Amino acid sequence: MMKKTKLWKSIFRHDFSDTPRTRLQRVFGNVFLHLHPVRIPRDAIRVPYTWGMGGLSFYLFLVLIVTGVLLMFYYRPTTIHAYQDIKDLAYAVTLGGLFRNMHRWAAHLMVVVVILHMLRVFLTGAYKPPREYNWVVGVLLLVMTLFLSYTGYLLPWDQLALWAVTVGAQMAASSPVLGNEGPFRLPFITTGNDARFVLVGGTIIGDATLIRFYVLHCIAVPFLFTIFLCVHLWRVRKDSFSRQTGEKVDVWPHLVSREFLAALLVTIVLFVWSIALQAPLEGEANINVTPNPSKAPWYFVGLQELLVYFDPWIAGVVLPTVIIVGLMAIPYVDTNPKGVGYYPRMQWRRIGGLPVWSPVERPFAVNVFLLGIILWFVLIFIGYYCRGPNWEWYWPWEEWSHRRLSKLTLKNLPNLWGGLLLVSFFLQGLPFPAKAKQALAARAGPKAPGAASTVCHLGLGLVMAAATLLPLITAPDVEYPMRSLYPTLFESLGHARNAPVMVGFYTLVNRLGPGVGYPVLWGVIGLVGLFLGIVGRWFARFKDRMYEELGPIKYAIVIGLLLCMVGVLGKIVLRLLFGIKYLLSFPVVNFNV
Amino acid sequence: MADASAPTAWAWLEERLGRRQFLLRAGWAFFYVFLGGWLLSNLKFLFPNVLYEPTLSFKAGRPEEFPVGISEKWKKAQRVWVVRTPEGFYAFWARCTHLGCTPNWFEAEGRFKCPCHGSNFNKNGDVIAGPAPKPLWRCSVQFADDGQLFIDKAQLENRPGPREQGEFFLPMKA
Numbered sequence: 044m045m046k047k048t049k050l051w052k053s054i055f056r057h058d059f060s061d062t063p064r065t066r067l068q069r070v071f072g073n074v075f076l077h078l079h080p081v082r083i084p085r086d087a088i089r090v091p092y093t094w095g096m097g098g099l100s101f102y103l104f105l106v107l108i109v110t111g112v113l114l115m116f117y118y119r120p121t122t123i124h125a126y127q128d129i130k131d132l133a134y135a136v137t138l139g140g141l142f143r144n145m146h147r148w149a150a151h152l153m154v155v156v157v158i159l160h161m162l163r164v165f166l167t168g169a170y171k172p173p174r175e176y177n178w179v180v181g182v183l184l185l186v187m188t189l190f191l192s193y194t195g196y197l198l199p200w201d202q203l204a205l206w207a208v209t210v211g212a213q214m215a216a217s218s219p220v221l222g223n224e225g226p227f228r229l230p231f232i233t234t235g236n237d238a239r240f241v242l243v244g245g246t247i248i249g250d251a252t253l254i255r256f257y258v259l260h261c262i263a264v265p266f267l268f269t270i271f272l273c274v275h276l277w278r279v280r281k282d283s284f285s286r287q288t289g290e291k292v293d294v295w296p297h298l299v300s301r302e303f304l305a306a307l308l309v310t311i312v313l314f315v316w317s318i319a320l321q322a323p324l325e326g327e328a329n330i331n332v333t334p335n336p337s338k339a340p341w342y343f344v345g346l347q348e349l350l351v352y353f354d355p356w357i358a359g360v361v362l363p364t365v366i367i368v369g370l371m372a373i374p375y376v377d378t379n380p381k382g383v384g385y386y387p388r389m390q391w392r393r394i395g396g397l398p399v400w401s402p403v404e405r406p407f408a409v410n411v412f413l414l415g416i417i418l419w420f421v422l423i424f425i426g427y428y429c430r431g432p433n434w435e436w437y438w439p440w441e442e443w444s445h446r447r448l449s450k451l452t453l454k455n456l457p458n459l460w461g462g463l464l465l466v467s468f469f470l471q472g473l474p475f476p477a478k479a480k481q482a483l484a485a486r487a488g489p490k491a492p493g494a495a496s497t498v499c500h501l502g503l504g505l506v507m508a509a510a511t512l513l514p515l516i517t518a519p520d521v522e523y524p525m526r527s528l529y530p531t532l533f534e535s536l537g538h539a540r541n542a543p544v545m546v547g548f549y550t551l552v553n554r555l556g557p558g559v560g561y562p563v564l565w566g567v568i569g570l571v572g573l574f575l576g577i578v579g580r581w582f583a584r585f586k587d588r589m590y591e592e593l594g595p596i597k598y599a600i601v602i603g604l605l606l607c608m609v610g611v612l613g614k615i616v617l618r619l620l621f622g623i624k625y626l627l628s629f630p631v632v633n634f635n636v
Numbered sequence: 637m638a639d640a641s642a643p644t645a646w647a648w649l650e651e652r653l654g655r656r657q658f659l660l661r662a663g664w665a666f667f668y669v670f671l672g673g674w675l676l677s678n679l680k681f682l683f684p685n686v687l688y689e690p691t692l693s694f695k696a697g698r699p700e701e702f703p704v705g706i707s708e709k710w711k712k713a714q715r716v717w718v719v720r721t722p723e724g725f726y727a728f729w730a731r732c733t734h735l736g737c738t739p740n741w742f743e744a745e746g747r748f749k750c751p752c753h754g755s756n757f758n759k760n761g762d763v764i765a766g767p768a769p770k771p772l773w774r775c776s777v778q779f780a781d782d783g784q785l786f787i788d789k790a791q792l793e794n795r796p797g798p799r800e801q802g803e804f805f806l807p808m809k810a
Contacts, residue, residue: 206737206752209735209736209737210735210736210737210752212736213734213735213736214735217735236683240683241682241683244684245684245687245688245689246687246689247689247690249688249689250688251684251687251688329712330715331711331712331713331714331715331730331738332711332712332738333737333738333739333750333751333752334751335740335751336751336752337737337751337752347752347753350734350735350753350767351753351754351766351767352767353767354767354769355734355735355767355769359735430754432751433740433749433750433751433754433756434750434751434752434753434754434766435754446742446744448744448745449745449756450745451754451756451764451765451766452764452765453764453765453766525760525762525796526758526760526762526763526764527764541765624767630769630770633769635769
């Protein structure tokens, strides 16, 4: 009856019978559904292929908008009201607590889902031509998701919020060129006009910051996010889906019903989660007192842990930029056309005599990407479970103590040695071009290139080991007697509790006596050097082939990113096992590596 | 060699920026430079000209109130440690030079330790462990007219040498 009225017919142009014709009409006659194509290959929408992660990110974004708008009805972004308003929402407003919890948990879930979506797209090669640009847009959306989390974090104005934002804003002050405390600062930059000042809206975090973050969180970034989201979704359709096998099926009902079910499921999960678990709210923000330890939310705790190992301008500005730009560069430097539309096929292979479970078709891309993700989550794990009061190392099963005598000591490598280490490390990335190989072979015989490569790599390995360990064992401690109890680095680090390898070396020398102990250590340095050299030499064949395939520019990008990643790992090892703080240090210009 | 390539380079320039196109391109270039400059100048909007922030100086009380050692009396209210040595006074701004958290003082170890990334400083404010790149900042300490200590967090110094003299160290025998 109602369906016969003019009103009904003006809204719904099609009838509701399940015919092929109406199935199509439902999709292209509807502004929201027409984001979809009308027909799609059956295999493209299988859950084990997509995990539904892209659609779920979008749905969670909608949930966040709805719950966020509801929260805005009660929330006032001023330092005197904000915390009280959140308390009211949590305890006094009907359903306020539920919506706040849902907003928080949906935000956490969205970060997870967006990361998993990226992982899925990477593993199935869905970023390869013609979808390169959409991958870039996707990375931007990931960055914006994290930035939304960061800005939203300040709004409750509790201790957690304030100190996470203090640290984040201070990273801006450490940015090169534009930060007041960064390296290469421009001469006119002060605390009153640097990058932090713009972000915070003043020199201290207060009302000005709150309103800035509020506008960014509620209006500016969601607006940008929506624009890029439109581009992203539109391009998914325009660039065609990455998997094209299987017969074509109608999007209504096959895809739409899946999406609806997934959304329903996530909603139920979120409801249960939000009823069972309160969103955290610590004490009201106090600019003078920091909780001990003060931990960022899990998705930033990896960054927080990274900041322990590097100067803020590296860990807070350079590395995130390198990671983001590196992610965006992936589709442009990965020229391997294989692996689109299916997950990597794994098999056991022998690599350097060791059995390794590795992908068949694009082992380098997949292994390096997974290594990066794993590294990031290892940092998160360390930050979350292995750090206690004063951000000191506690094993997860250890009890925290605020009064533990920790005797932490960190020492800088002398600049020349540290510089040598850095240079020799990055020199390991130089390729041996085929032309140079031919020239050398023509002049000195067919075995010469291989021998030259071996000599270079072993040499660099030995230099790296020597540049790290020799000064640690022989150099005087320049901080003695002002800041150090012992006159040499070896003794200082040998008595520290946070340099287990150095402590081992030191005890070794004391047990065996210097006559035997030192020669043993020189032997150890030689072995470490040889090991590093052999790893480099083993990688050389692959490196040279990659150089011939990619050409100098792409090769430089790929090897640069790879060395940065390995370098981060290396610096973490040097810090945790050897007690090394900086490799290069020029405190006058705020330049420390 | 230069003579041979000069005409082609000239032709290329002529084609790109030649008479036919020059006025049009110059016009557009002018327009974009103007537009870009204007947009860039709008960035100043984001820099507030007036700040509503608390003052950075305060009176910390009479010197007799501080025994020799590190006083946490003003930490919660003003984020400052007043340090008295047998020779006189100095004051630390309780803000980690790494990323701005407030460290805590641990008497037993004689260290300031930061809860955010684990920097450790000794009694002089020098970094002995953790990621902080610089020593703790010292504030200027002077006598106010009424004999109280007057501490100013806007005047900071952390270089060994300058930080132990002038307004950053107030001599007074204990």
